[in-house]
Amino acid sequence: MGVAIEVDNVIKRYGDHTVINGLSLDIKPGEFFTLLGPSGCGKTTLLRMIIGFNTIEGGEIRVDGQVINKIPTNRRNMGMVFQNYAVFPHMNVRDNVAYGLKTRKVDKAERRRRADEMLKMVKIDQYADRMPAQLSGGQQQRVALARAIVIQPDVLLMDEPLSNLDAKLRVEMRNVIKRIQHQVGITTVYVTHDQEEALSVSDRIAVMHDGVIQQIDTPKRIYLRPANEFVAGFIGLTNFLPADNDGGTLDFGCGYRVPVTTLREGAQKAVTVAARPEEITIHPAGEPGIPGEIRSSVFLGTSTHYFVALNAEKEVEVTVPSDLSDTLADGTKVALRILPDKVNIFNRESHTSLIREGV
């Protein structure tokens, strides 16, 4: 089960304003594919082009090899879960779930059987006769999910389905979504601006910015090996440090030099090093490293977070696993070193990754 979606060089225009200009991506059958990006990056626009709420001004979208540009939404056989649930408030839970079966002229008994089966799957069968107003946000989102899946769509589309839920429910619901998607095996396109959510549910992620895809990769590679500075900065917390590449050795000035093995052949001299807070270590002042001074610290339980000033403008964030030793006092002079195999290195001009393939 599951079909492939090919987005081929599509263009979206509103009047003279081009939002997406020639975007392509392939989604594999049965894949959980996420469009991730800041608001206004065009991810929802693209999703709405796939389902048909937005027109396509150029290029084509193929589902299972068939061009769908001109097929009206109600005949595309795609299920959609909306940010605000969009549960029909005047129908009870069962009727909501069965609505798509009704439009497909499934007979009444069969409708009820399949709706109830689906309600059991999302674990709200005990609320089948309730009205949506009597349900919590999480329960309503389960109704919306059941309603979208029960029609056995070719594709399931989700537009920020968790952003209206509180933090705890968000984690719970994303596991529900992941489990059910896995069970049903349906090709899923998921839109979110929440990177943690994207990393936790997706098979693959496309990071978007200004209508352009920055990187398509597995969550792990997106996080550990971002393709460019935008991805590195958008996913997680990253410190950007300027350095010179001296034939495979990074020179941070101030006498601190580190050899790295991950750089690709012929990498430029001027580079930017992207180091996550856990990829920097703190050492006593005077030892090799970038000199800095502790500004402040925050104890976060599993780790302690330090803000370290390198000079008047530049400040970096470093996390250190917590232990019982004393927290470094504000004003302490320190030396910072990076973990050379973990950090990412970008071309300072083009902002693209200089890490070689396979590491």
Next chain:
Amino acid sequence: MNKRQKIAPVWRVLTLIVLALFVIFVVYPLILILYRSILDPKTNSITMENFTRFFTRKYYTNTLKNSFKVTVVATLIAATLGLLMAYITRQVKIRGTKTLNILIVVSYLSPPFIGAYAWIQLLGRNGIITGFFNKLFGIQLPGIYGFAGIVLVFSLQSFPLVYMYVCGALENLDNSLNEAAESLGASNFQRVTGIILPLILPTVLASSLLVFMRVFSDFGTPMLIGEGYRTFPVVLYNQFMGEVTNDNYFAAALCVIILFITLVFFFLQRWIAQRHSYSMSALKPMQPREVRPLSKALCYLFVYGVVFLGMLPQVTVIITSFLKESTPGMFTNEFSLVNYRTIFSKNPLVIPNTYLFGLCAIVLVVVIGTLISYLSVRKRSVLTSTVDTLTMLPYIIPGSVLGIAFLYAFAKPPLALTGTAAIIIVALTVRRMPYTIRSATAIVGQISPSIEEASISLGASEVRSFGEIMVPMMMPGVIAGAIMSWVTVISELSSSIMLYRASTQTLTVSVYTEVIRDCFGNAAAYSTVLTATSVLSMLLFFKLTGKRSISV
């Protein structure tokens, strides 16, 4: 996100149908009026003669002056009363607020001229109260007519409008604003003048301008109680309907003048509403609080006093409807149902007509209004925006002008509607349409577009989604609005009075004609039937919506 989406042909066709209807029933009659206003009655050539005639004769320009005078004074009084009433009922715990609300709305919804005629019963030359004082002091009071009479009737009849709007605004004012002001050291006086008043001032102004437009174009009241004090609408009515002077082209010019004035005030109102409105919604509205006994007594006295005065005409009418008349206008103290017997036997069509026309108009208003508001919110295009703007036109057209325009437009085939029930139903529909569209638009706006998208993604067509999802979701709000429309439609006078024939006579028209004929007993009985219908409808409204206040 969905700017410039493609619009399905079915919506386009519906929009065109609605557009055609509005062109035929609003635009065309108005253009006829404009055209006739610049025609010479004898030669049929283009001329400004009709306007020059109006503006060069003191007799006519005085009526305009008079109209402005009564309207300004009545509006100021109504605004003050409405504002005070709303603020006091919001701030002070007053028992029976719900009943008071119903009474206030009832006094607003009854046609103003009924108030005029009732006040003549009370304070006129032979009025009950006048008679009492005359006897007591052995004098001969002149009675309340002219300027004072008109202002009295309009003020008491219009304050509810300001009251309802300001109540709505106060309801949306979060109490934390009050608390913030207090915590920052503001005294009670500073808090009211510095925080509350500025926040509700736009609402007060906007509703005052509505009062202004309404009062300015009403002709029934000055007709009855004005006597020698002639206002503009009275002259307009006389020019058109009068048996002595009947100059259609001159009447058309008068229509254009009043249209121009209401248009100016409409844009003024819009400008104020847009420029000076704050979007507020209260999580925790202001709660009534306990106050010192003396202030409390004063508040009770004021609130109940104003409502009493507002309701007094209604009460007078209801009581006199059950009394026997000895001579016209002189009621005995004898209880009798003779008035009711008379009105039921005289023209048995009146009550069925009223209900039937009202129902037909409401059905039309609801169906078309719902459709227009849906189209103009969800299927925005140049075409739907045009329809949306056109449907606002009747808002500024005084009823009498619409009546005259209809008589001009539909006297001859292919649309010979004069004297039919259809012409009255259409007039009522057109007059009520802007209000229904405005409230239905608000309802559509509150429904998230994704609800409809969900339905479409589940395989329903656009039309089916509209029918199965949007319509049921809009219904509760629309029905509530329809009840209010019903109450206003059955008490409509100014266009029906122009369009009626004996066979299409309605309650309000009957009240008016009976008053003019000095058959006060019959008028009172007709009026009581009307009031009873309004009150029952209002109770139904409260029952259905569970609301405690109303917006018209």
